[in-house]
Amino acid sequence: MENTFLTIFRVSLFETFYITGSLILVGLILGLLENQANFYIQGAFGRKGILVTAWMGAPIHELGHLLMCYIFRHKITKFKLFSLKAKDGTLGYVNHSWNSKSLYQNIGNFFIGMGPIFSGTAALIIGMHLLLPDSFARVAGYLTLEPAQPDQYILTKIFTLTAGLFKSIFSVQNLLSLNFWIYFALAIAISSHIALSKEDLKGVGRGLVTISTFILLVNLVALVFNADFSGLFADILGLNIYLLAFSMISIVFSLIRLVLSVFAYYLI
Numbered sequence: 242m243e244n245t246f247l248t249i250f251r252v253s254l255f256e257t258f259y260i261t262g263s264l265i266l267v268g269l270i271l272g273l274l275e276n277q278a279n280f281y282i283q284g285a286f287g288r289k290g291i292l293v294t295a296w297m298g299a300p301i302h303e304l305g306h307l308l309m310c311y312i313f314r315h316k317i318t319k320f321k322l323f324s325l326k327a328k329d330g331t332l333g334y335v336n337h338s339w340n341s342k343s344l345y346q347n348i349g350n351f352f353i354g355m356g357p358i359f360s361g362t363a364a365l366i367i368g369m370h371l372l373l374p375d376s377f378a379r380v381a382g383y384l385t386l387e388p389a390q391p392d393q394y395i396l397t398k399i400f401t402l403t404a405g406l407f408k409s410i411f412s413v414q415n416l417l418s419l420n421f422w423i424y425f426a427l428a429i430a431i432s433s434h435i436a437l438s439k440e441d442l443k444g445v446g447r448g449l450v451t452i453s454t455f456i457l458l459v460n461l462v463a464l465v466f467n468a469d470f471s472g473l474f475a476d477i478l479g480l481n482i483y484l485l486a487f488s489m490i491s492i493v494f495s496l497i498r499l500v501l502s503v504f505a506y507y508l509i
Contacts, residue, residue, distance in 0.1 A: 249464060253457040260456075260477050261449060263485040264355055267492065268437050268445070271358065274495040275436035281499075281506035292325065297427060298361075298434025299323045299332040305360030306335040306353055306441075313349025315339045332434075344455065351448025354441045361435035362491045365428055369410075369490075372424040376409040383486040395482055403489040429501070432494035 282290040300322040310317050315337040323333050337353070339346040352359075370377045382402045386395060415421040437445065462468065 245464070249460045250457065253453065253460050256456050256460075257449070257453040260481060261351065261452060263481045263488075264358065265445070265449075267358060267485065267488040268355065268442075270492055271495055272436040274492070274499050275433065278433070278495070278499040278502040281502035285502070285506045285509045291433075294430035294433040295325075295332050296323065297430035298432070301360050301364050301431055302357040302434045303333040303335055305356030305358070306337075307356075308360065309349065309353040309356040310335060310337045313339075313346055313352060314343075315346060315349060315353065344451065347451040348448055348455065350444045351452055354437060354444035354446075354448065357435050357437060357441070358488060358491065361431050362488055364431050365490050365494065366487065368424055368427050368431075372420040373410065373415060376406065376412075376415065379406045379409045380487075380490075382406075383483065386482060386486060399482075399486045399489060402486065403493060406490070407493055428494045429498050432491055432498055435491050435495065 279291060286293075303320065303322045307317065307320060307322075316339065318336045318338055320335040321333050324331070339349065341347065366377070366380060369380065379402070382405065383399075386398055386402075409415075410421075
């Protein structure tokens with residue numbers, strides 16, 4: 242019996258990683274890229290270099306938190322999408338409370354913390370649809386992914402599609418278009434503020450504990466009643482793969498921003 246419970250515990254941890262791992266990985270990558278880029282930008286231009294992109298990026302960041310608060314029924318006590326007056330340098334915030342006895346609201350902490358990744362990526366995709374429709378057509382390629390395929394195949398297909406999208410965005414035709422440069426400026430501003438703050442990560446951590454505990458309980462119930470929830474977890478994993486694929490757009494523009502910031506730092 243002890244071995245059985247140990248197995249369930251291991252399986253639960255594995256399923257938690259499978260369900261949330263890609264989002265956490267994207268958050269860590271975006272955080273690393275943004276922190277490095279901010280280092281070079283502040284070195285070259287000071288804090289004003291960060292504020293240049295804040296007018297667009299900060300509100301979209303906070304809108305991600307705000308939307309997730311509404312979805313997971315958290316009470317919003319106070320929020321500000323953008324401000325330059327905060328003494329601690331905070332550009333925006335969303336203060337919220339929740340019922341600690343509610344499983345749904347506790348799980349919501351994870352998605353509220355991850356909110357900027359959803360809103361930032363959505364904004365990049367919508368902007369592409371409006372300003373670069375031909376490149377946006379490439380995004381549809383992500384919908385052809387088949388999550389049931391082996392992981393190695395999925396990752397290869399994601400990177401192949403991302404490379405194709407990158408080539409499409411920076412085509413000669415686009416480089417000669419005013420719409421491209423408008424989108425490029427907006428995309429850099431948005432990607433500059435997608436990464437999660439320390440407070441965001443705390444919320445993610447609280448929600449992650451609840452999610453892992455819930456999965457453990459589900460697996461224990463499945464053991465007692467001889468139920469099979471593997472199909473449900475497979476469907477959630479499939480959704481996660483789509484989220485990972487579309488998040489590559491955010492990573493690409495965050496990487497471009499880092500390259501530009503390094504260039505500006507050494508040039509100045």
